[in-house]
Amino acid sequence: MSSTFHGIETAKRSLFTQQAALNTTGHNIANANTAGFSRQVVNMTASKPMEAYGMNRSVTPGQLGTGVEFTSITRVRESFLDDQFRNENKSLGNWSIQADTLDKLQTIMNEPSDSGLRTVLDNFWKSWSDLSKDPENVTGRKIVRENAIALTDAFNQTSKQLSDLKNDLTNNIQVKVNEINSTITTIAGLNAEIQRIEGLGDDANDLRDQRDLLTDNLSKIANIQVTNTPQGYNISIGGINLVTGGTFTATSEAALESGFASGDLNSGEVYGMIVSRDKYVADYQNQLDTLANTIANGEVTITIPAGSVIPEGATLNVVTGTGSNQTVTSTTFSGTSRTLSADLTVQVNGLNGLHQLGYLFGSPPATGGDFFTAKPGSSGITATSIQLNPDIAADASKIATSLRTDGTGVNETTVKGNNTLAMLMAQLKDTSFTFTAQGSSASSGSGVTSGTIDEYFRAIIGQLGVQGQEASRQLNNQKALVDQVDGRRQSVSGVSLDEEMSNMIKFQHAYGAAARFMTSYDQILDKLINGTGMVGR
Amino acid sequence: MTLRVTQSMMHSQLLRNVNNNLSRMERNQNVLSTGRKILKPSDDPVGITYALHYRSELSINEQYQKNIDTAKAYVDHTDTILGQVNDLIQRANELTTQGVNGTNPQSALDAIAQELGQIYEQAVTLGNDRLNGKYIFNGQKTDIQPYTTAGAPTESSDDQKIVYQFSAGVTVPINVTGNEVFGIGSGPNQEPDNLFSVLKDLQNDFLNGDQTAARTDMDRLTSRFNKFLDVRAEVGARANRIDLLDSRLQDLNQNLTALDSKVEDADIAETITNLQADQNVYQASLSVGAKIIQPSLLDYLR
Numbered sequence: 081m082s083s084t085f086h087g088i089e090t091a092k093r094s095l096f097t098q099q100a101a102l103n104t105t106g107h108n109i110a111n112a113n114t115a116g117f118s119r120q121v122v123n124m125t126a127s128k129p130m131e132a133y134g135m136n137r138s139v140t141p142g143q144l145g146t147g148v149e150f151t152s153i154t155r156v157r158e159s160f161l162d163d164q165f166r167n168e169n170k171s172l173g174n175w176s177i178q179a180d181t182l183d184k185l186q187t188i189m190n191e192p193s194d195s196g197l198r199t200v201l202d203n204f205w206k207s208w209s210d211l212s213k214d215p216e217n218v219t220g221r222k223i224v225r226e227n228a229i230a231l232t233d234a235f236n237q238t239s240k241q242l243s244d245l246k247n248d249l250t251n252n253i254q255v256k257v258n259e260i261n262s263t264i265t266t267i268a269g270l271n272a273e274i275q276r277i278e279g280l281g282d283d284a285n286d287l288r289d290q291r292d293l294l295t296d297n298l299s300k301i302a303n304i305q306v307t308n309t310p311q312g313y314n315i316s317i318g319g320i321n322l323v324t325g326g327t328f329t330a331t332s333e334a335a336l337e338s339g340f341a342s343g344d345l346n347s348g349e350v351y352g353m354i355v356s357r358d359k360y361v362a363d364y365q366n367q368l369d370t371l372a373n374t375i376a377n378g379e380v381t382i383t384i385p386a387g388s389v390i391p392e393g394a395t396l397n398v399v400t401g402t403g404s405n406q407t408v409t410s411t412t413f414s415g416t417s418r419t420l421s422a423d424l425t426v427q428v429n430g431l432n433g434l435h436q437l438g439y440l441f442g443s444p445p446a447t448g449g450d451f452f453t454a455k456p457g458s459s460g461i462t463a464t465s466i467q468l469n470p471d472i473a474a475d476a477s478k479i480a481t482s483l484r485t486d487g488t489g490v491n492e493t494t495v496k497g498n499n500t501l502a503m504l505m506a507q508l509k510d511t512s513f514t515f516t517a518q519g520s521s522a523s524s525g526s527g528v529t530s531g532t533i534d535e536y537f538r539a540i541i542g543q544l545g546v547q548g549q550e551a552s553r554q555l556n557n558q559k560a561l562v563d564q565v566d567g568r569r570q571s572v573s574g575v576s577l578d579e580e581m582s583n584m585i586k587f588q589h590a591y592g593a594a595a596r597f598m599t600s601y602d603q604i605l606d607k608l609i610n611g612t613g614m615v616g617r
Numbered sequence: 618m619t620l621r622v623t624q625s626m627m628h629s630q631l632l633r634n635v636n637n638n639l640s641r642m643e644r645n646q647n648v649l650s651t652g653r654k655i656l657k658p659s660d661d662p663v664g665i666t667y668a669l670h671y672r673s674e675l676s677i678n679e680q681y682q683k684n685i686d687t688a689k690a691y692v693d694h695t696d697t698i699l700g701q702v703n704d705l706i707q708r709a710n711e712l713t714t715q716g717v718n719g720t721n722p723q724s725a726l727d728a729i730a731q732e733l734g735q736i737y738e739q740a741v742t743l744g745n746d747r748l749n750g751k752y753i754f755n756g757q758k759t760d761i762q763p764y765t766t767a768g769a770p771t772e773s774s775d776d777q778k779i780v781y782q783f784s785a786g787v788t789v790p791i792n793v794t795g796n797e798v799f800g801i802g803s804g805p806n807q808e809p810d811n812l813f814s815v816l817k818d819l820q821n822d823f824l825n826g827d828q829t830a831a832r833t834d835m836d837r838l839t840s841r842f843n844k845f846l847d848v849r850a851e852v853g854a855r856a857n858r859i860d861l862l863d864s865r866l867q868d869l870n871q872n873l874t875a876l877d878s879k880v881e882d883a884d885i886a887e888t889i890t891n892l893q894a895d896q897n898v899y900q901a902s903l904s905v906g907a908k909i910i911q912p913s914l915l916d917y918l919r
Binding site for chain 1: 620621622623624625626629630633653655657658659660661662663665666668669670672673676677679680681683684687749751755756757758759760775776777779780781782785786788881
């Protein structure tokens with residue numbers, strides 16, 4: 081036997097439930113463009129039906145429905161897609177940084193152009209060739225000097241830009257560390273709050289959305305692992321713990337660096353930055369240093385033509401034979417043996433070694449000094465420290481062009497018209513050097529150990545091109561993947577206005593119908609209360 | 618399960634497509650405005666190494682061509698001077714032939730001797746010829762005058778060649794030495810047919826009226842003349858070789874320019890066509906976007 085007012089109760093439940101559904105629809109529509117928002121649904125269920133009751137056995141058949149109620153409001157989301165998204169997002173972070181760095185490196189190397197290192201190198205060799213045509217004149221020397229300064233400037237500047245890039249990357253790592261720390265602070269806070277709210281039996285949908293969004297952001301910065309526990313998200317980067325429930329462990333640059341070394345950190349923006357800095361930038365710096373040092377000091381085999389005169393007391397590594405029969409003997413030249421009766425093949429150390437064999441115009445003829453030197457305070461010649469010998473910079477006549485003297489003892493004079501040294505210098509453009517790095521930076525990324533200066537430089541640019549191409553290809557792939565996964569997520573969790581509007585109509589009509597049902601009950605009761613027992617009145 | 622499509626999905630898809638179209642257009646526009654298809658190494662890592670190679674080659678060829686121009690001027694000048702030396706030797710030969718025919722009175726021989734003296738002095742002057750302030754016949758000692766008027770018969774020039782580079786590994790000597798032209802005047806390899814000493818001796822022979830000695834000296838003159846002609850021929854051959862190298866460098870320049878252009882230059886027609894196509898797609902994507910994004914059920918609920 082049901083209550084007289086049963087229908088009112090049913091109608092009221094219906095009104096409340098439809099209203100809740102309408103409100104949720106409104107909430108969904110309002111957040112259609114909110115980042116990280118997942119649509120929410122009101123889970124309705126028929127409320128508990130009326131049981132037979134009372135002291136007498138009820139004769140009412142079956143169970144009488146009591147209307148509707150909502151058990152929960154939940155968000156529509158697939159955690160598998162979240163995992164997938166975060167997995168792809170970390171690679172996107174990694175490659176976007178690498179592609180960006182390689183792009184910057186390409187800008188720094190500035191090739192192909194008419195103002196890059198290659199052009200400066202070309203001009204340098206050309207000025208020696210020019211000088212070889214007019215070795216008596218000081219003008220040609222000045223051109224060589226200016227071109228040598230342009231060359232060292234180009235090296236210095238490129239190297240400076242590389243160190244700037246390196247510093248930028250280090251600074252950016254710190255910025256990302258701060259970002260990680262502020263994000264995990266918030267996530268830990270959200271963990272605690274969600275746990276508190278859900279302890280009361282509610283679903284903290286919007287807070288969960290926020291937490292997921294922050295986790296998404298974090299997944300771009302580093303390769304995080306997310307474990308969902310009753311206490312909330314536990315987040316770590318490999319072995320580095322960031323968040324455990326409501327508590328967080330702030331990380332540091334040092335921690336991430338050691339994580340990088342141990343393999344814990346293996347993707348994401350921070351990883352990309354460390355790789356960019358320690359692999360790319362450091363490698364190109366090394367190669368540039370090697371190039372600069374090799375030009376100055378790299379071992380090179382040259383042939384000094386007959387008739388040339390070796391400086392008194394000079395010890396040279398004379399090469400005899402070819403191929404596997406090649407032997408190198410250290411020979412000291414003195415007295416009459418100084419004047420070469422036949423071509424002599426020797427190994428010298430770079431432009432410096434060659435320049436030291438030449439004579440200056442003064443009397444008695446002094447030999448040339450180092451052509452390139454390291455700036456004061458630096459231990460060896462690198463792209464940063466290379467400079468034109470300050471003596472030459474101050475006085476262009478300190479550039480030697482002649483490999484021949486006339487007379488002996490105090491009467492020895494330089495043969496000014498001899499252009500052998502200038503010519504040998506110009507020919508170094510096409511001569512194979514043995515590339516030697518300065519100091520500890522022994523690794524040569526391009527794998528070139530011998531070849532001409534031009535070849536080495538081309539190898540650097542070629543390597544940069546391949547790496548740049550690979551990185552931008554990976555970046556595009558990764559973008560597509562992330563977009564695809566995000567699309568699937570949107571497909572599940574995104575707010576469709578059409579859908580919400582149709583829901584709205586649905587709920588609105590249900591609400592209206594419930595209200596009409598209420599009205600109908602009202603009329604029934606009116607009839608019952610005000611119209612009953614008035615027979616004959 | 619069919620994919621649910623939401624408004625924000627369509628927004629982001631549209632944005633993505635419009636962005637892709639824009640970046641393609643930007644690239645095409647860059648290519649068109651520079652005329653180059655390699656704007657940075659990653660555009661074509663293999664191409665860039667070739668491009669750099671060609672550019673370097675072109676650049677150094679420019680220098681080689683400058684070297685050739687200088688060498689040509691030098692060799693041409695040498696040839697002119699040798700032409701004058703040639704005239705001198707021939708005149709000396711004529712005079713000598715005239716002087717040794719046995720019919721000349723001493724006064725005529727004196728006149729011949731006097732002219733031979735002039736020829737000797739002119740020969741010394743030519744031996745000291747300078748181009749751009751450099752003595753052309755003194756080997757590498759271009760700053761030192763090789764001959765003196767009084768001592769020329771016993772003086773030698775420097776023996777070494779001035780060598781220019783005309784391409785990788787190709788060097789050519791551009792000078793001839795006084796020793797080659799006039800004969801070695803001193804030292805263990807002294808040549809009896811040194812032009813200066815022959816001229817001096819002939820002059821003395823005629824002054825002394827010694828026609829027998831003059832006949833012997835005339836043979837020395839002929840011997841020198843033959844050697845001289847060899848040197849002249851060598852200079853001519855050298856000029857030819859330099860001309861050949863010149864045209865080879867020009868060919869090389871053309872080839873390299875063509876190769877470089879193949880690697881680096883954009884196909885303008887193709888790029889413009891692509892740009893046009895991209896523009897069409899871009900406009901289509903914009904107008905489709907404007908149409909699709911706008912309506913929702915909202916527009917029909919009034």
